[in-house]
Amino acid sequence: MNDLKIVSTQSTPLIETDSNRGVIYMEGDSYPENSFEFYSELVSWVSHYLATNSRPLVVELALLYLNTSSIKVMMDIFDELEDAHQSGRDITVNWRYDVDNERVAELAEEFKEDCSFAFNIIGQP
Amino acid sequence: MSVPDLYELRQRFDNERILLCFNGPISRSLIEEIGNALRNYMKTEQASPVATLDVFAVYIELTQNIRHYAQTSQLAGADTATVVVSYRDGHYNVSAGNLVRIEDGEAVLKQITALAQLDKTELKKAYKEQLRKPRDEQATTGAGLGLIDIARKASAPVMSSLKTLENGTGYFSLSVQI
Numbered sequence: 001m002n003d004l005k006i007v008s009t010q011s012t013p014l015i016e017t018d019s020n021r022g023v024i025y026m027e028g029d030s031y032p033e034n035s036f037e038f039y040s041e042l043v044s045w046v047s048h049y050l051a052t053n054s055r056p057l058v059v060e061l062a063l064l065y066l067n068t069s070s071i072k073v074m075m076d077i078f079d080e081l082e083d084a085h086q087s088g089r090d091i092t093v094n095w096r097y098d099v100d101n102e103r104v105a106e107l108a109e110e111f112k113e114d115c116s117f118a119f120n121i122i123g124q125p
Numbered sequence: 126m127s128v129p130d131l132y133e134l135r136q137r138f139d140n141e142r143i144l145l146c147f148n149g150p151i152s153r154s155l156i157e158e159i160g161n162a163l164r165n166y167m168k169t170e171q172a173s174p175v176a177t178l179d180v181f182a183v184y185i186e187l188t189q190n191i192r193h194y195a196q197t198s199q200l201a202g203a204d205t206a207t208v209v210v211s212y213r214d215g216h217y218n219v220s221a222g223n224l225v226r227i228e229d230g231e232a233v234l235k236q237i238t239a240l241a242q243l244d245k246t247e248l249k250k251a252y253k254e255q256l257r258k259p260r261d262e263q264a265t266t267g268a269g270l271g272l273i274d275i276a277r278k279a280s281a282p283v284m285s286s287l288k289t290l291e292n293g294t295g296y297f298s299l300s301v302q303i
Contacts (some may be wrong), residue, residue: 010161011153011157031185031189033153033189033192033193065178065181065182065185067182067185067186067189067271068186068270068271068274069270071270072256072270075256098174100174101174101175101178102175103174103175103178103179104178110249110253
């Protein structure tokens with residue numbers, strides 16, 4: 001399966017996937033004007049990964065700012081991960097943030113509220 | 126040709142503690158560049174990372190709403206935005222204005238007034254409900270999620286006004302205290 005390696009821009013995060021290890025990595029800001037379009041490749045990758053194997057999936061996030069349309073897309077992805085988790089898949093999200101910026105932790109916390117899989121919000125000095 | 130009185134303009138900026146002002150057709154790249162300048166400025170002024178992120182977030186939602194409106198409404202001149210960021214009495218203020226069809230402006234005014242009645246817990250509930258709405262339903266309500274997000278980041282009720290102009294249009298302004 002094709003992995004993604006999307007470089008970051010001022011308004012879009014770096015996105016990398018590793019289907020062999022079962023890892024998604026995202027880092028940076030996300031405020032594209034058309035988030036649905038920007039994230040379509042990642043959304044397809046996730047669906048494809050979940051449909052073609054039963055291995056665990058770890059999502060490593062170092063996201064800082066998300067505009068509301070990016071939040072909407074991320075919620076759709078987390079919903080899909082939640083469904084997979086409900087069907088017995090091992091899912092983990094690790095969201096790292098700078099302890100100076102509690103807004104990022106609050107954002108992560110609101111996503112976590114709707115997820116029952118392991119969702120770790122990790123403050124870093 | 127007369128020389129514009131820039132000193133008078135600058136005095137007004139100084140008096141109103143305006144740290145950033147933009148007036149003109151707004152593009153995706155301008156939104157990014159101005160946003161970047163805003164973040165850097167706040168960093169140099171040693172604003173807290175939380176305040177910087179809140180101001181930036183409100184700025185992005187407001188300007189992207191204007192771009193989105195200009196694209197969907199196809200109203201001539203709607204992509205010309207006026208954006209002002211100021212710092213007064215210990216608070217940052219982000220304001221933005223644009224040309225709208227009067228009925229669209231009235232609809233947003235109604236939304237802002239309704240949101241102003243809600244406390245933080247109710248706003249969070251409204252936000253989560255809006256987030257769960259199907260995408261096409263979101264599209265019909267326009268800037269729903271963005272406006273709730275802005276209201277959640279504001280430290281006082283969001284202020285808005287609509288000035289009637291000619292040909293069924295109006296100038297819509299919105300001001301957010303962080």
